Amino acid sequence: MNLLEKLDTAAAARKAQLPTGLSAFGIPIEEIYSPTEARIGERRILLLGTNNYLGLSFAPECREAAHEAIDTEGTGTTGSRMANGNYSGHRALEMEFAEFYQCRSCIVFTTGYQANLGTISGLIGAGDVALIDGDSHASIYDGCILSGADIIRFRHNDMVDLEKRLRRLGDRSKNTLIIAEGIYSMLGDQAPLAEIINLKKTYNSTLLLDEAHSLGVLGETGQGLAEKTKLSSEVDFITGTFSKSLCGIGGYCVSNHPQLDQLRYVSHPYIFTASPSPATIAATRAALRLVRNGSKLREQLWRNAQQLYSHLKMVGYQVGPEPGPVVATILDNPQQALALWNGLLENNIYVNLILPPAAPEGKSLVRCSVNAAHTTEQIKHVCQTFSMLHASIIQ
Amino acid sequence: MVEMSQEEILHLLCQRLASFTNTEVEITPETNLITQLAIDSIKLLNLIMELEDNFDISIPLNALTDVLTVRDLANLIYKIKSDSK
Numbered sequence: 001m002n003l004l005e006k007l008d009t010a011a012a013a014r015k016a017q018l019p020t021g022l023s024a025f026g027i028p029i030e031e032i033y034s035p036t037e038a039r040i041g042e043r044r045i046l047l048l049g050t051n052n053y054l055g056l057s058f059a060p061e062c063r064e065a066a067h068e069a070i071d072t073e074g075t076g077t078t079g080s081r082m083a084n085g086n087y088s089g090h091r092a093l094e095m096e097f098a099e100f101y102q103c104r105s106c107i108v109f110t111t112g113y114q115a116n117l118g119t120i121s122g123l124i125g126a127g128d129v130a131l132i133d134g135d136s137h138a139s140i141y142d143g144c145i146l147s148g149a150d151i152i153r154f155r156h157n158d159m160v161d162l163e164k165r166l167r168r169l170g171d172r173s174k175n176t177l178i179i180a181e182g183i184y185s186m187l188g189d190q191a192p193l194a195e196i197i198n199l200k201k202t203y204n205s206t207l208l209l210d211e212a213h214s215l216g217v218l219g220e221t222g223q224g225l226a227e228k229t230k231l232s233s234e235v236d237f238i239t240g241t242f243s244k245s246l247c248g249i250g251g252y253c254v255s256n257h258p259q260l261d262q263l264r265y266v267s268h269p270y271i272f273t274a275s276p277s278p279a280t281i282a283a284t285r286a287a288l289r290l291v292r293n294g295s296k297l298r299e300q301l302w303r304n305a306q307q308l309y310s311h312l313k314m315v316g317y318q319v320g321p322e323p324g325p326v327v328a329t330i331l332d333n334p335q336q337a338l339a340l341w342n343g344l345l346e347n348n349i350y351v352n353l354i355l356p357p358a359a360p361e362g363k364s365l366v367r368c369s370v371n372a373a374h375t376t377e378q379i380k381h382v383c384q385t386f387s388m389l390h391a392s393i394i395q
Numbered sequence: 396m397v398e399m400s401q402e403e404i405l406h407l408l409c410q411r412l413a414s415f416t417n418t419e420v421e422i423t424p425e426t427n428l429i430t431q432l433a434i435d436s437i438k439l440l441n442l443i444m445e446l447e448d449n450f451d452i453s454i455p456l457n458a459l460t461d462v463l464t465v466r467d468l469a470n471l472i473y474k475i476k477s478d479s480k
Contacts, residue, residue: 134440150457151457152453153443153444155444168447169453
C-alpha cells in the first residue's frame with residue numbers, strides 16, 4: 001500500500017462511521033453572534049460545544065486591548081522569541097502568569113499544544129520515563145514521543161495502578177515525569193491530585209499538571225485544580241492554554257524550579273516558531289485579569305454545569321463520573337452518538353461528537369461544554385431536547 | 396512471577412491474545428498483530444496494560460515500534476523481564 005492509498009483507507013473508515021448527513025467534524029460556522037450563539041447553514045444555533053468556559057470571547061476589555069495592540073505593534077511578530085519576536089508584551093504576560101500562580105517564572109508558548117510539546121520534551125529525554133494518565137491529551141503523548149523518553153501509561157485516575165508502575169520502575173522513578181490533567185477533556189473528571197502528589201513524593205518523581213481545561217474553572221482565583229486543592233506549591237510544573245477560558249491562542253508553563261528558564265534554550269517547540277501575535281498577547285493579558293476576578297462567572301458556570309449534568313443523569317443518560325463544565329454523554333456505539341448529535345443539531349444545538357478511537361474504552365461521546373454566558377433558559381432548552389431525544393436513541 | 400523462558404512467555408502470550416482478541420484465527424508466533432489479529436492502536440494500548448500486569452513489567456510504548464508479530468512481542472517481554480532482574 002503506498003502513501004496515498006493509506007489515506008484512502010483511512011477516508012473509507014471515516015465514511016463508514018459517518019455515512020450520511022452533515023459532517024460532524026469541521027462543521028462550517030458561518031457567523032458568530034455571541035459566546036453562545038452562531039449561524040450554521042441557515043440556522044441560528046446554540047453553541048454547547050466550545051471551550052469558552054467563562055464566556056469571555058466577546059469581552060470588551062479583550063477586544064479593545066487587541067485592537068490597540070494591532071494599531072501600535074502590527075499584526076504579527078514575524079519571528080521567534082529567540083530572535084526578533086520577543087516583545088515587551090510577551091515578557092509582561094509571563095510576569096503576570098508567574099505572579100498569578102505565585103511562581104518563580106513562566107514561559108509563554110505560541111499554542112497550548114506547543115506548551116506541552118515544548119515543556120515535556122525539554123524536561124525529559126532518552127533514558128528518562130514519562131508516566132502518563134491513559135486519557136491524556138494528544139499534546140502530552142506527542143510531547144513524550146518528541147522527548148525520546150520511555151512512555152508508560154497508567155489507567156485513568158487509578159492510583160493503585162500508578163503506584164504499581166512507579167514501583168516497577170525502581171531507581172528510575174527519580175527520573176520520571178508523572179503527567180496528569182486538572183480536568184480531563186473527554187469525560188470532564190478531575191485528577192486525584194493529593195494522591196498523585198503523595199506518590200510522586202514517595203517515589204522522588206516530578207509532576208507536571210496540565211490545567212488546560214481547569215484554568216478559569218477551578219479554584220478561588222481560577223488557577224485550576226492545584227489551587228482548588230490548595231496544593232499549588234507541591235506541583236513541579238503547570239502547563240495550560242490561552243484557547244479555552246482565556247479565549248485566545250497560546251500556552252504557558254509556570255514553575256518554581258529555576259531550571260524552567262533553561263527550556264528556552266533546549267525546547268524546539270519554543271525556539272523554532274514565531275511568537276504569539278501582539279493582539280493575542282494583549283487580549284490574553286486582559287482576559288487573565290478577568291479570569292482572576294471572575295468568581296461570579298465561575299459561580300454561574302458551575303450552576304449551569306450542575307443543572308445540565310443532573311438533568312441528563314435523571315433522564316437516564318450515562319454521563320461522566322462528576323459534574324463539571326465538560327458534560328459528556330456516553331453512548332455504546334457510533335450510530336447512537338451520531339443520532340443524538342444529529343437530533344440536537346436539528347433542534348439548533350451544537351455539541352461535540354467524539355467517536356472511537358478518540359473516545360475512551362471504545363465508547364462514543366456526545367460532549368457538551370457549558371459556559372458562564374449560557375442563560376438558565378438556554379440550558380433548560382438543552383435539557384428538554386435531551387429528554388425528548390432519549391426514548392428514540394437509548395433503547 | 397517465577398522466572399520464565401522465552402518459549403514459556405511465547406506460549407502464555409498466545410493464550411492471552413486468544414482471549415483478548417476473541418478470534419477464530421489460529422495464533423502462532425508468526426501471526427501479525429495488526430493485519431491478522433486486527434489489533435488497532437487503542438486495542439494495543441489496552442493489551443499492553445494487561446500484559447504489564449500479567450508479567451509484572453512496564454512496557455514503554457516507544458518500544459513497540461519494532462513489534463509486528465506475536466514472537467516480536469514475546470521477545471520484547473523477555474528482554475524487559477531479563478533487564479529488570
